Each structure stands twice: as C-alpha cells, then as structure tokens.
Amino acid sequence: MAYILGRELAVGYNGKPVAENLNFKVNRGDYLCIVGMNGAGKSTLMKTLLSLINPVGGELKIGDGLEPHEIGYLPQQSDTQRDFPATVWEVALSGTITRNRRLMYSKAQKAYVERRLKELNIYNLKNESYRSLSGGQQQRTLLARALSATSKVLLLDEPVSGLDPNAMQQLYTITDELNQKGITIIMVTHDMAAIEHATHVLHVNKNKHFFGTKDEYLKSSHYKMFCELEADDNRSGKEIA
C-alpha cells in the first residue's frame, strides 16, 4: 500500500472538476514533481491532498501508516503574512499544535522545533520578526513549521517562485537532504530544474495526464511540451538549457 494513491481522481470546486482521471501513486521516500500549465489544477490537487477540499470524483487513498493530517505544507506566500507581527519561533512552533491535545506547548514540542530550526540554519533568527526576513529566510521558517507538523510527507506549492537563484539552489539542497532522510516530497513547480531532483513526475494536462518515473518523463512527449511552455514563460527571464 502506498502513502497516497489517486485512482481516476477528479479534483475541483463545488462538484465541478478542474482536473479529472488522475492516476498516481506516492510511496514512502518518493520525490514527486507536479507540473502543468497555469490553471491546470495543480493547486487544486494540492488542496485535495491536504483535505482542505474534497475530491469531486474517483478515489484518493491515504495509507501505509500516514494519517490525513500528517502532511506538512509549504504554502505560497500570502499577502496577510507580509506585515504579520510574529517571530520565527512563534511561526515554527505553531506547526506542532496538533501533535499535542493540550492547550499549551510542551517541552517536547519546543525541543522538536528547536531541532528543526537548527537543521535549517535559522535558529539564530529565532526571535527575529518574520516580516523583516528575506524571502528565502521566510520560506525556511515556513519549512520549519511544516516539518514541525510532520516528518513524513512535505507538500510544497511553487516553492522557488520569487526566490533569487541562490535561495533557489539552497531550497533544492534542503529538500534533497530531507528526501535523503526519508521524508517524502511532493512539489508543484514551474521550474525545469526541479525535475532533476525528482524520482517521479505528474504532469497535469487537460486532455491527457502523465505519471511516471523521472526517466520515463524525460523521454515523453509531455516533457517536450513542458519545455516549450517554460521557454515561453521565461522568454524574458533566464536562459533555458
């Protein structure tokens, strides 16, 4: 049994599917990249995996010892957080809330968060204000929060968009390290470079989806489509190899 299994899964809003007939499997230790055009339904699929919305068809099975709420989530930055008064410590600690039914944080929860912050090299920023951090540091803080919520599966929605090349590289290094430690990674991305790090790829496309290993993907017609798409998107941006 896999961690996450989608069979003929349809995701969408108010009973109306945005993407249908999705078939994919995520096993423990996998690194899955989800790619596709704008509006293809990637974020919608993410919300479904996080049980923020219900599937509108097919089935989504969560198993192999994974509980529905044991999925850590790195969201795209939202506007509300831009001027939010909170320290790195407060943000990261909030990830552990459901590890404990008690109302106050326990010593164990605090120790756990401390380790996560040290792993991500932001323990020294512990008392800094979240809103005054750089984009990359903010993201590490949110990553620490996600990892405080779970050590099984990490979901990242376009984590590198808006980061400078250096911070981007660091994020890939961090996710690689986490993956080597056995944490399953699911990443929505528009960045071709991310595919290099993946073990599997899910390409969401209106007419025909692709799901398979990275090697299969690199040989597929979907990959060509992705390349052209990104080349278009990045025409004024960085050069594509």
Add this chain to the structure above:
Amino acid sequence: MEVLNLLGYYIKFPFVQNAFIAGVFIALCSSLLGVILVLKRFSYIGDGLSHVAFGGLAVATVLKITEYNLVIMPITVVAAILLLRFGTSEKVHGDSAIAMLAVVALAFGYLLMNVFSNSANISGDVCTTLFGSTSILTLSRMDVFVCVFMSLLTIALFVVFYNRIFAITFDEDFAKATGIHVARYQTMIAIMTGIIIVLAMNLVGSLLITALLVFPALTAMQVFKSFRGTLIYAAVISVFGALSGILLSIIASTPVGATIVLIYTVLFVIHVGIGKVRS
C-alpha cells in the same frame, strides 16, 4: 492640583465609576479582537457591524422593546458570523461584503425610525447612537456587569485558545491542513466580535468603534515583533487610551468617544515615530 481635586470629586459619583470600569474592560477586549481583525484584513468590520446594530436598535425602537440589547445582540452576532465565516468567498470579498451589509442596515434602520417612530427627537436619538455622546455616563450597574462579564470571557478564551488563535490568524489553510477545527474558532471569534461591538457602542458610539478595534492593534504593531507582544501591548495601549480619554472628557467636558479617538491618534503617531527610529 486643581485637576486632581476635580477628579477626586467626580470619581465619587457611581456613574463615573461605572463609566471607568466599563470603559477599561471594553477597551481591553476590543483591542485583543482588534489585533486579529486587523491582521485578517477585517478592519472595517467594527464599522459595518455597528451599522447593523443601529438597524437592530431601530427595530427595537419600533417594536417598543426597552431592553433593546435583546434585539441588537442576536442580530449583530449573526451578521458577524456571516461576515467572518462566509465573507471570504470568491464572489463577494470581505470588505465589499461589509460595505453592503453596513449600508443596507443603516438605510433600513433609518427608514424604520423615520416611518414608525413617534419620538419627537429622532435626530437626537440618532446622534447619540452614532457618537455615543454621553451614554457611557448613563450606564446602569447591570450594563457594567455585562461589560465586565463579557470582557472576562473574551480574555479567558484568548488565554485558553491562544496558540490556536495564532495559528488560524497567521495561516488559515495550514491550520486546517494540520487538523485544527478552523470553522469552530472562527465562529467563536465572530460571536465575541459581535457582542463586544454592541457593548462598545455605549462607549464611543457606532461611528467611532473602528478606532477602538484598529488603533491599539496598529499602534502595537509599529513597535512589537512578536504576536504575543503585540497582543499584550495593544491591550495596554487600549486601556490607557480609554482611561485617559474618559478622564479628559470629564475634565474638559468634551464628548467621550471623540476624546478617546484623539488620544489613540496621538499615541499611534508617537509609536510610528518610535518604530521609524528603531529600524
């Protein structure tokens, strides 16, 4: 010295004591709620809901219900729940939902009062509800008791659910994804907001309620990095502003609500300065 004597003279009156007690407690809990509302981009909810409360007051007047809080309270709380729970849908966004509800309630209330009211002094009544002019000085013991009770309840809920409230305010989706019952806490916050706004109308009137919710939060956010610090300092600023506002208004015989808002404004400007100097 003369001022102190004057104060000593006034403070002996029960109605002045009532005003102080109610003012402090309302200021305290409206500042706590205000921090959440400001951060959730619901700054104008106070204004909107007080318009709704005004509509409720009109209904109570027409129905000749003297305990008008029995009418206003439920109407306002329901409106608060509607706004905070469902005001974030795609089609009608938070601020426009508030604007619509506010205008409709105001128009409806004014219409009712005009058509049905046989009170000679409509404009006087309306003015009192809008600006709270002197009503804070006419509170009964019962009013004060309700204020204190509701405030203590709000504070207790904040202390008990502090961590969850933080998580939900900072990132609703993440909180939901980790299994927190977000809807439950949102409803709780909405109910408290509705109740506190109705109570605060006595203090500053419905036109100035926004100041009570927004100023302490924004002032604290200028100088504090942490959520905890912001909450506590907002409460301190709020109570200080309300106390000195009531005092000043008694001494200078100015309208209470307007005086408080003026003090908040001065405090805010000072803190913006402090924040600028620090960074």
